[in-house]
Amino acid sequence: MKPRPLAALLVAVYVKLATSLEGLQPYGVHLSFGERSDQMVVMWHTTLDTPSSTVEYALLHEAELSQEVLHPEDTSVTREHPVARRLLQDPYNPSAFTFSTEGISWNFTDGGPKKATQALHRVVLEGLQAGSRYKYHVGDAQSGWSDIFTFTAKRSRDQISSDKLRILAYCDMGDTHAGTLADVQKDVQTNAYDFLLHCGDLAYDFWTADGQVGVDFMRELQSVSAYLPYMVSPGNHEAHYNFSHYLNYFTMPNHEQSQNLFYSYDVGNAHVVSYNTEVFFFPESFDDSHMQRQWDWLVADLEEAALPHNRALRPWIIVTGHRPMYCSYPTPEGPCDAEHEASRRGIPAACLNPSNGHDCAMAANPLRTFPMEDLLYQYGVDLAIYGHIHDYERYFPVYNLTLANDPFKDPYVEPKATVHMTTGAGGNPEMPTGDKPPPQGSCHFKDDHWCAFQSGYYPQNGQSADFTYSHITVHNSTHLQWSQWSSTLQKVTDELWIVQHSHGSFAGPNSVPPRPRPVIAGRPKGS
Structure with a gap:
């Protein structure tokens, strides 16, 4: 029987009202x-x-x-x-x-x-x-x-000093294949953590399917992000539509000046800095003047953090971004060749696929370079956290492609350079799953002697990627603990302690702060 006109009208009104109410939720x-x-x-x-x-x-x-x-x-x-x-x-x-x-x-x-x-x-x-x-x-x-x-609410320095500062960290997590999310949710439920770092590549991607993938990701993320501060950095997967989703979806400190691209904050006895590694890879979004603005801000921020009074209050300086300065890869044309050098030396890069920022090579004739690693070395950055490579990699203290400590003699006790970590396996569609456990152990390629341990590195022949994330515990002014949890293996796969009694510049008290280097005849001056 056909519905009466009044009944049909009431049904239409009900459907419209229900849709409207759902849209307001x-x-x-x-x-x-x-x-x-x-x-x-x-x-x-x-x-x-x-x-x-x-x-x-x-x-x-x-x-x-x-x-x-x-x-x-x-x-x-x-x-x-x-x-x-x-x-x-x-x-x-x-x-x-x-x-x-x-x-x-x-x-x-x-x-x-x-x-x-x-x-x-x-x-x-x-x-x-x-x-x-x-x-x-x-x-x-x-x-x-x-x-x-x-x-x-953010704990005071005194409250944290009498306890511990606890941080969760991962990069490269999408709406699907988010293999660590259930374990992260359990951690958040304990109320034991102060905040979470997500260093780039969210949703995979915010813009996909007319933005619906981003909507689904934010819905899923609520089970974590509604309960503790969710601190983000931009990655190459945020680049679509000029990073517009990332710029609008989040509000980080320094938002008015940097639109979430670079900022810092103090928590307990740590100073945490987030910066935009993508500035070197997307010239259509970030020109030379933007690189200069970020550089000037980083120098001013780290100089302030390094003042004796501030370093005594917050001895640990932690830096986070998306693309690592160091990484391992089995082929020379991989993302750990020119791409990581562009990140390390601050050299604008030319990408073969500008839509996602993969397959990048250092530009032949940049206007200038911004020596990012020198900046970390000058101001004594203790820990640098990155993603982009979809595995976990731990590095010995390293500077300028050279080991700073003897790897066989407690290299993380009184390190003489920044400790770099890659935790880029939060879970995304680019990570394979297989019947065999992920590859794991020492790094064994000839040019990566600075790499101490990897998990999930280059899985093949039925091996699974390692869906993994990090627990960082700052115990006091001298001891920081890093623990890596594998959701794939359901166990801790790596742990280390960084012990530093003399926080400060690795370059020495009389060193000259680095500056952007002009380029002469296609080669960075002084490189």
Whole structure:
């Protein structure tokens, strides 16, 4: 029987209303550190714009805090934080939220054929109590609210000094084949970590399928990013449409000046710096003046961090970016030839495939070079974390392609150069899965004597890639612990301690800070 006209009209109205309500539902909630220690930035997406962008939040009371106790081995929940589920068992009570802060929203249009549009929302919470636990939800009173999430306000230096600074880190994680995500979720559920580093290549890719892959990735990421600060760096997979998704989806410190491309922040006894390695590979997005701006900012930031008073407060300097300065690869034409040299020496590169930044060679006649490794050496950067290569690689302390410490005599005790780490296997469609375990062990190619250990390096003949991520624990001013967890093998595959009693310039107290080098006759002057 055909529906009556009135019934058909009611069905149409219902469908339109349901679609509209779904379009107002927040998704992709994610946190990041603000400009000040008492701030937390909250962002989320909606398909349609809403009358306001609001975060309601409150300190967790004692009963809720007692509910939060979760043993690290509890694996009963893998998709949503168990505390949020318990809090949601109670009916919504407006009085449960003590504070309310409004922010801003803007429409973002994907560059694909469909020109898909969504609304992005940003609220900055201020006046947070250091180290305190908060519950919150996002949305709008008219349009509806998200689930309830929890987070810890940034801990003070004294709070961390009496405990430990704990960091999660990975790079190169996509919407599919995100092989480490379930284990990362379990770590986040323990409330033991201060923040997470994702050093480039997100979603694979934000722009794919008219932006739908990026939408799906942000939805999936919420199970992690809504509970602790999710600090990102740009990679080559963010380059499409002039990095527009990356620039709009996140808000990092120094956002107004750098649009998330380079920034720094202090946490406990560490100073963390994120910079844009892609500046050397995408001339259509970053010209020579942008390279100069980033260089000038890096010099000023590291000079400030290296001042004696600041280095005493925050002795550990950690730098993160996407493309590594050092890596191993079995063929000379691989991404560890000219590409890593371009990253190490700061030489603009020519890429055969500009859409993704692979297959790059150093440009023959750059205007100038920016000696990035010299910068790390001059200011005594202790640890450099990169991705891009889809495996895990640990390096001996190295500078200018030369070992700085004897690899057979405790090389990580009082290192004389930066320790470089590659943790580029968070999980993405480019990583193969196989029936055989991933390759693992010492690095064995003749030109990579600086490489100490690898896992998941160049899998072949049925071997699986190693889906793996990092736990970094800064115990105190002298001891930093690195532990590498393999989600493929379900075990710790590598661990080291960096012991440094004399943080400072590796170049010496009377060294001259590096400067960009003009190019004469196609060769960097002084190279």
